[in-house]
Amino acid sequence: MTDKPQTSDAATATNPGQPYCYRYPHPAVTTDVVLFTIRDDRLQLLLIERGNEPYKGSWALPGGFVDIDEDLATCAARELAEETGVENLYLEQLGTFGKPGRDPRERVISVAYLALAPESRLQVRAGDDAAAAAWFPVTALPPLAFDHDEIIAMAHRRLVAKLDYSTIAFQLVPETFTLSELQRVYETLVDAEIDKRNFRKWAQALEVIEDTGELRRRGSHRPARVYRLLDRERIAFLK
């Protein structure tokens, strides 16, 4: 029952040094984002190098504290925009991590998000706080701060699980693409080869992409038809 803070429990400015006071201790709340993209035919994710203790020198997920009047998804999107310069990424709530002691400084509860974007939409700039941001393949992660390894593991499991019953992977493809490019995305995600005819039959039956009528000439071979998503932002659920 969302009940306990009696009326006077809200913030009051009675202590100048630490002006936000409560009758009961409150945890800090952050959002952290696992942003996946495909670069160099590998699934990679964005990490930020920590410049301060704790975990100085380790890498961490982009994220930060939720402003007191800010929605959770807005916070995740904002932190991500600050790091990547990009808005309107696919963003889905992943889960909330709140084990006591996961942050050694104070109780911190983190609402984790899963984000996906094609590499073409990302222009990662050094974070405003001059922290280093870099991409790492999920198969070769550096030492991670906090419980971010668990968060990443859950994000990866979720992404792979959703391949079976949604078109979530189409979020990893640029504005226009060929069926071979789309197939390579899937092959990267499942880490296996997929039969070309079966894949194309399946992808075209979904009614989520359309032929633009254009052809793309790349390399010394027959040009490929170019497709686009009918409705970016949306993922279809199968079956």
Place this chain on the structure above:
Amino acid sequence: MTDKPQTSDAATATNPGQPYCYRYPHPAVTTDVVLFTIRDDRLQLLLIERGNEPYKGSWALPGGFVDIDEDLATCAARELAEETGVENLYLEQLGTFGKPGRDPRERVISVAYLALAPESRLQVRAGDDAAAAAWFPVTALPPLAFDHDEIIAMAHRRLVAKLDYSTIAFQLVPETFTLSELQRVYETLVDAEIDKRNFRKWAQALEVIEDTGELRRRGSHRPARVYRLLDRERIAFLK
């Protein structure tokens, strides 16, 4: 990046009236639980009547504030045990609801859980705070406090979606049961009749139940074989 509270941001007891003070405002964090069971062949959930403003007289999900050293799932289980007297219910994190303004008193972020139990395991007692607790069919809910209608809607969607790819519904069945009873659980959840032979073929092929060898005589008809779950606590994923 889980970073901002510099060292002195942790709680300090400098203000006797409201002793928990922070440099930045912190939200309150609660857990709320959507506990489903099947009673009278209908899917029902547990609600608590609010005795105080805001939403006095409305009904709300069981839940409460997360203790500062308490894990989230532990908090949900504790609140539930206080209301229902039962432990070891199936409990799964559903999502986190944090829209500013969802609680008119202060910023409250609620981590919602989905819980399932067979009616036989539940002995709902009036809450310790003397609040009324009652079961309502999901199809006939009373006026709800906060955004609890949204939380319930998400829980119901999640439960129904999971029927397709897991044995989550087996959590709604008592220690021992007949195949007809299990079928009625499914029919209640999907609100449709299911073919008896197909259902039994399917249920027995899952390898999650076993024949106890006993027979149950109820009513004036042939007795039914009695089954039990091989591993309560566990839900199997299909496909």
Place this chain on the structure above:
DNA sequence: TGAAAAGGTGTAACTCATACACTAAGTTAA
């Protein structure tokens, strides 16, 4: 002892996923 009520069982049709090999259209280099 027969009528009522739920328990219990098998097979055929259909749908969907999988396996599999060749031709088409462009580029490049001899």
Place this chain on the structure above:
DNA sequence: TTAACTTAGTGTATGAGTTACACCTTTTCA
């Protein structure tokens, strides 16, 4: 100019799994 190379693009047959469907069994009760 043409032959070799490279990726694009296409259909069919098989097997697995899901769905539809009807009758006999075993008990209780009147």
